[in-house]
Amino acid sequence: MNSAPIGVAILGCGVVGSGLVRLLTESGSEVARRVGLPLAIRGIAVAHPERPRPEWVDPSLICGDAAALVARDDVLIVAECIGGTGQARQYVEAALRAGKHVATANKELMAKHGHDLCQIADDNGVALRYEGSVAGGIPLIGPVRTSLAADRIERILGILNGTTNYILTRMTRDGMGFEEALELAQELGFAEMDPTDDVDGFDAAYKLNIVASIGFGRSLRLGEMHREGIRAVTAVDIAVAERLGYVIKLLAIAKRDEEERLELRVHPTLVPKDHPLASVSDEFNAVFINLRHAKEVMFYGPGAGLGPTGSAVAGDIVDIARDVVSGARARIRCTCQPHPEVRPIEEIRTRYYLRLLTRDRTGVLGGIALILGEYDVGIATVSQELLAEDDPASHGYTGPCSQIVIVTHPARERNLRRALREIDRLPAVHAIASTFRVEE
Amino acid sequence: MNSAPIGVAILGCGVVGSGLVRLLTESGSEVARRVGLPLAIRGIAVAHPERPRPEWVDPSLICGDAAALVARDDVLIVAECIGGTGQARQYVEAALRAGKHVATANKELMAKHGHDLCQIADDNGVALRYEGSVAGGIPLIGPVRTSLAADRIERILGILNGTTNYILTRMTRDGMGFEEALELAQELGFAEMDPTDDVDGFDAAYKLNIVASIGFGRSLRLGEMHREGIRAVTAVDIAVAERLGYVIKLLAIAKRDEEERLELRVHPTLVPKDHPLASVSDEFNAVFINLRHAKEVMFYGPGAGLGPTGSAVAGDIVDIARDVVSGARARIRCTCQPHPEVRPIEEIRTRYYLRLLTRDRTGVLGGIALILGEYDVGIATVSQELLAEDDPASHGYTGPCSQIVIVTHPARERNLRRALREIDRLPAVHAIASTFRVEE
Numbered sequence: 001m002n003s004a005p006i007g008v009a010i011l012g013c014g015v016v017g018s019g020l021v022r023l024l025t026e027s028g029s030e031v032a033r034r035v036g037l038p039l040a041i042r043g044i045a046v047a048h049p050e051r052p053r054p055e056w057v058d059p060s061l062i063c064g065d066a067a068a069l070v071a072r073d074d075v076l077i078v079a080e081c082i083g084g085t086g087q088a089r090q091y092v093e094a095a096l097r098a099g100k101h102v103a104t105a106n107k108e109l110m111a112k113h114g115h116d117l118c119q120i121a122d123d124n125g126v127a128l129r130y131e132g133s134v135a136g137g138i139p140l141i142g143p144v145r146t147s148l149a150a151d152r153i154e155r156i157l158g159i160l161n162g163t164t165n166y167i168l169t170r171m172t173r174d175g176m177g178f179e180e181a182l183e184l185a186q187e188l189g190f191a192e193m194d195p196t197d198d199v200d201g202f203d204a205a206y207k208l209n210i211v212a213s214i215g216f217g218r219s220l221r222l223g224e225m226h227r228e229g230i231r232a233v234t235a236v237d238i239a240v241a242e243r244l245g246y247v248i249k250l251l252a253i254a255k256r257d258e259e260e261r262l263e264l265r266v267h268p269t270l271v272p273k274d275h276p277l278a279s280v281s282d283e284f285n286a287v288f289i290n291l292r293h294a295k296e297v298m299f300y301g302p303g304a305g306l307g308p309t310g311s312a313v314a315g316d317i318v319d320i321a322r323d324v325v326s327g328a329r330a331r332i333r334c335t336c337q338p339h340p341e342v343r344p345i346e347e348i349r350t351r352y353y354l355r356l357l358t359r360d361r362t363g364v365l366g367g368i369a370l371i372l373g374e375y376d377v378g379i380a381t382v383s384q385e386l387l388a389e390d391d392p393a394s395h396g397y398t399g400p401c402s403q404i405v406i407v408t409h410p411a412r413e414r415n416l417r418r419a420l421r422e423i424d425r426l427p428a429v430h431a432i433a434s435t436f437r438v439e440e
Numbered sequence: 441m442n443s444a445p446i447g448v449a450i451l452g453c454g455v456v457g458s459g460l461v462r463l464l465t466e467s468g469s470e471v472a473r474r475v476g477l478p479l480a481i482r483g484i485a486v487a488h489p490e491r492p493r494p495e496w497v498d499p500s501l502i503c504g505d506a507a508a509l510v511a512r513d514d515v516l517i518v519a520e521c522i523g524g525t526g527q528a529r530q531y532v533e534a535a536l537r538a539g540k541h542v543a544t545a546n547k548e549l550m551a552k553h554g555h556d557l558c559q560i561a562d563d564n565g566v567a568l569r570y571e572g573s574v575a576g577g578i579p580l581i582g583p584v585r586t587s588l589a590a591d592r593i594e595r596i597l598g599i600l601n602g603t604t605n606y607i608l609t610r611m612t613r614d615g616m617g618f619e620e621a622l623e624l625a626q627e628l629g630f631a632e633m634d635p636t637d638d639v640d641g642f643d644a645a646y647k648l649n650i651v652a653s654i655g656f657g658r659s660l661r662l663g664e665m666h667r668e669g670i671r672a673v674t675a676v677d678i679a680v681a682e683r684l685g686y687v688i689k690l691l692a693i694a695k696r697d698e699e700e701r702l703e704l705r706v707h708p709t710l711v712p713k714d715h716p717l718a719s720v721s722d723e724f725n726a727v728f729i730n731l732r733h734a735k736e737v738m739f740y741g742p743g744a745g746l747g748p749t750g751s752a753v754a755g756d757i758v759d760i761a762r763d764v765v766s767g768a769r770a771r772i773r774c775t776c777q778p779h780p781e782v783r784p785i786e787e788i789r790t791r792y793y794l795r796l797l798t799r800d801r802t803g804v805l806g807g808i809a810l811i812l813g814e815y816d817v818g819i820a821t822v823s824q825e826l827l828a829e830d831d832p833a834s835h836g837y838t839g840p841c842s843q844i845v846i847v848t849h850p851a852r853e854r855n856l857r858r859a860l861r862e863i864d865r866l867p868a869v870h871a872i873a874s875t876f877r878v879e880e
Contacts, residue, residue: 023733027590034589034657034775131587137734139579139587146586147571147579149474150467150754217474276740279719293463294577294751297741300716307733314590314733328768335474 005040006321007074009100010081011066011091013046013053016105016132017081019310022056027314035321039077043069070095077320079313080104085112096120096128101324103316105132105309111206115219118334125330127323129316134207135160135285137308138301139315144215145332148291153215155290157439158252160207162283162303163191163198164230168248169281172238178231190283200229201250201266208252208266211287216256217336220264224342228267236393237355237434240405244381246270246353247278251439261341263348270353270407270438346414351380351438353407356423357393357430360386360400364428368404371426375419378409397430407438445480446761447514449540450521451506451531453486453493456545456572457521459750462496467754475761479517483509510535517760519753520544525552536560536568541764543756545572545749551646555659558774565770567763569756574647575600575725577748578741579755584655584729585772592732593655597879598692600647602723602743603631603638604670608688609721612678618671630723640669641690641706648692648706651727656696657776660704664782668707676833677795677874680845684821686710686793687718691879701781703788710793710847710878786854791820791878793847796863797833797870800826800840804868808844811866815859818849837870847878 008024010017024031024039032038044057045066053062063069070078070091078095080102082088088109095102097120104110110117110133121128131141135158144153159165163185170181182199185191197203205227213220230250241248251269256262271278276298280286285303290296302308323331358364365384372379387394387401394401408416416435424432448464450457464471464479472478484497485506493502503509510518510531518535520542522528528549535542537560544550550557550573561568571581575598584593599605603625610621622639625631637643645667653660670690681688691709696702711718716738720726725743730736742748763771798804805824812819827834827841834841848856856875864872 019733023590026732027592030592030657031590033777036773036775137591137731138737139583142587143579143583146759147582147752147755149758150463150471151577151751152467152470217470276719279716291577291751292466293459293747293754295742295745295747297578297739299737299739301737302735305735307735311591311731311734312587315587318589319586322771323766323768326763326768326771328763328766328771331762331766331768331771333476335476337473 003037005038006076006324007042007072008039008077008079008317009042009069009072009075010044010079012081012083013044013057013062014081014083015306016309016313017044018054018057019306020079020081020313022054023310023314025056031318035318036325037321039317039321042072042075045069066091067094070100071098075100076324077101077103077317079317080106081313085109089113092117093120096124096126099124099126101127101320103129103313103320105130105313107133107203107206107210111209111222114210114213115334115336122330122333127320127332129320130210131316132309132312134211135287135299136302136304137311138285138287138299138303140211140287140299141214143299144211148289148294151294152292153289154256154292156212156215156254157277157288158204158208158211159249159277159280159286160252160303161198161204161250162285163195164204164250165280165285166190166283167199168230168233168250171233171235172242172247175235177235178233199231201227204250204252204266208254208264212254212262212264213336215254215289216262216340218262218340219336219338221339224264226265226267226345230268232434233268234434237436240355241270241353244407245273246438247273248436249277253439261343263343265345265348268436270436272440346417348413349410350413351408351410352416353434353436353438354405354432355434356404357395357397357433358402358404359428359430360402361428364402365404367426367428368423371422372408372419375415377411377416377419379406380409381407393433395431401430443477445478446516446764447482447512448479448517448519448757449482449509449512449515450484450519452521452523453484453497453502454521454523455746456749456753457484458494458497459746460519460521460753462494463750463754465496471758475758476765477761479757479761482512482515485509506531507534510540511538515540516764517541517543517757519757520546521753525549529553532557533560536564536566539564539566541567541760543569543753543760545570545753547573547643547646547650551649551662554650554653555774555776562770562773567760567772569760570650571756572749572752574651575727575739576742576744577751578725578727578739578743580651580727580739581654583739584651588729588731588734591734593729594696594732595730596652596655596694597717597728598644598648598651599689599717599720599726600692600743601638601644601690602725603635604644604690605720605725606630606723607639608670608673608690611673611675612682612687615675617675618673639671641667644690644692644706648694648704652694652702652704653776655694655729656702656780658702658780659776659778661779664704666705666707666785670708672874673708674874677876680795681710681793684845684847685713686878687713688876689717693879701783703783705785708876710876712880786857788853789850790853791848791850792856793874793876793878794845794872795874796844797835797837797873798842798844799868799870800842801868804842804866805844807866807868808863811862812848812859815855817851817856817859819846820849821847835871841870
């Protein structure tokens with residue numbers, strides 16, 4: 001083992017890239033001590049070299065040719081901080097095939113092409129690490145791969161998107177509507193101008209795909225995941241859920257049963273107030289894992305940002321460097337088995353929260369209960385209230401309007417959907433205002 | 441690399457040992473897949489081979505001669521599950537010197553002799569892992585060593601002892617006194633018949649010593665840590681703290697300042713209700729870490745028990761096995777620097793909660809405030825109430841008794857102690873009933 005520094009190439013100098021540069025510069029001596037060799041940034045490839053950079057970025061390191069930087073003989077580790085699945089994918093593939101180790105925080109890339117990329121890494125005997133791709137600075141992939149590797153993960157519940165958690169927190173604490181909370185999040189920089197990726201659950205789905213794949217040791221198809229965003233969550237539902245002892249969170253849920261069948265879904269979910277996830281607020285993320293032996297563990301922290309994500313990528317680089325120094329070859333290989341049977345959403349069994357608006361007429365509740373019963377959907381709790389004419393929840397239906405809120409016992413989703421179709425046809429029923437799943 | 445299984449020797453078959461055996465037996469095929477080679481338990485050494493064992497323990501593996509088992513050529517990894525610092529230390533040393541990797545959950549051993557043992561491991565080019573020694577099944581040492589390795593840890597706050605957290609939770613939720621809650625914990629098996637190790641903070645101190653040593657990269661001396669247990673916490677203080685917006689937890693606290701000076705202390709602490717640690721209840725543990733870049737992360741889970749601790753030791757074994765399979769040599773070496781300057785408790789600056797019992801006389805509060813001011817201890821909030829004759833808090837002092845509760849601004853502990861000595865001499869002051877530190 002010679003004592004030359006370990007060369008690192010950084011692709012991209014946006015939020016993640018510049019955060020990584022700052023961290024590696026600041027912690028250089030400490031990292032060298034922990035690794036046993038110093039790291040040296042060989043270059044930072046960007047699309048627009050002429051643009052201004054943060055003061056901590058050494059201008060002499062900025063270059064325009066990413067391919068040439070990756071190919072340099074004195075580059076051993078490549079940190080991909082470009083994002084997306086275009087150039088990022090090209091450069092990561094090229095780096096792996098050239099025998100370079102890669103660290104990335106690119107969730108979309110790993111969720112869509114992670115399995116193929118891991119194969120390429122294994123074929124070339126190099127490491128591909130992506131701790132920062134899920135829950136930013138929260139150590140998650142590492143622990144699942146290592147400390148929990150001998151245990152059996154049975155369920156993963158994640159608050160994996162900071163933007164939607166911030167919006168739901170504002171709606172819960174300040175009684176804001178969705179649009180108002182979204183605008184605030186955009187003003188504060190917690191949400192993009194085009195918020196689709198976050199509020200419609202794509203971002204959370206990418207992350208769940210990655211962590212569930214590692215946790216269950218199976219390669220997973222994004223397309224098989226059920227995904228709902230938070231646009232349908234109203235201030236009324238949040239207030240009603242609060243009275244019932246729940247908070248509404250955008251949960252990413254992965255479960256496996258004894259037959260190795262999986263459930264993979266991202267949707268707004270009622271969570272009991274005393275659950276550890278219920279108190280995860282604002283832009284924070286958390287992942288709650290049920291295991292056969294370790295019982296339950298939770299990881300909590302900031303889900304994104306220059307510091308946290310840069311910290312995660314740097315942690316991956318340090319771990320790769322340790323492999324290099326210790327002479328480890330392909331220490332963590334992709335051991336994913338072929339993709340498992342994933343339950344269609346209609347097949348799942350869970351509890352449901354239903355809010356219906358009906359005419360104020362005797363027998364309405366009875367008729368609804370009857371239909372639910374016919375479809376084997378048991379009622380756990382029910383409440384009915386007469387809404388004031390001007391109550392926003394009444395959606396301006398003419399005449400006195402009743403709001404019926406039902407929480408069911410665990411039921412098959414297909415049955416619930418059929419029941420709701422029939423209930424919707426009842427003349428006295430104005431609308432099925434909301435349907436959300438409940439997770440204990 | 442040949443394909444013979446990796447031999448594991450297990451020393452001890454108590455709670456941790458038998459839990460480990462069950463897990464390795466149940467997860468055998470999964471572990472083999474993740475590692476690339478199967479693990480094989482070569483033997484389980486116990487002091488009393490004739491004693492009955494759980495049904496999942498293969499009797500043919502039980503043996504009486506630990507030294508002989510460790511020395512076997514087909515044993516590559518030794519799992520120490522004996523506990524204590526006597527035989528456990530001998531066997532761990534012998535194993536390391538014989539070139540065997542070691543996994544242990546022995547917090548006392550690692551806290552008292554960890555630095556020496558890590559040196560021996562490094563000298564012999566083998567791994568010594570101890571994830572299970574802190575916070576049972578919660579992945580903590582691994583993440584601190586890896587994912588957070590490139591960041592700078594500034595503060596560690598831990599609820600590291602499940603017994604005391606259970607006792608404080610009962611006192612908080614059910615208004616029990618300490619003795620009553622302790623008895624309940626003993627009945628339920630959460631506390632030993634001799635509870636000293638837990639309630640006096642020794643157990644938490646061991647764990648803080650281990651995690652702070654890794655987090656700060658310094659070898660630490662147990663003797664330099666300030667340690668107070670929870671015997672002095674009363675139901676009255678918990679109720680008063682509740683009114684002020686705090687919960688009382690036994691916190692293990694480690695901080696470092698810019699000059700690399702450390703604070704290391706274990707004591708009952710007032711924590712704001714909205715802090716993530718405040719909602720960690722019953723026998724659960726949690727560790728909250730402040731970092732320069734990742735900002736803050738928290739790890740939560742069960743702190744002990746057959747399943748969780750066995751899971752942690754098994755995770756270490758899997759990680760060691762990965763090193764073996766990948767040909768890594770001494771992948772994680774002890775990189776601790778010499779022990780740093782540790783601040784004596786008198787030197788720390790923090791906020792304090794004070795509860796005093798005084799005669800009901802005008803000017804008493806003024807006199808107290810005056811003395812605090814002389815010693816540069818600022819008052820943040822103060823309340824005074826006249827206690828009923830029969831109020832338990834009045835400790836049966838004759839005549840009307842006032843209770844004064846003060847929360848200070850950050851102050852030097854030496855100054856506070858001097859001020860309290862003077863205040864204690866005031867004729868109108870019956871007693872300084874309680875003094876606890878506050879951590880934001």
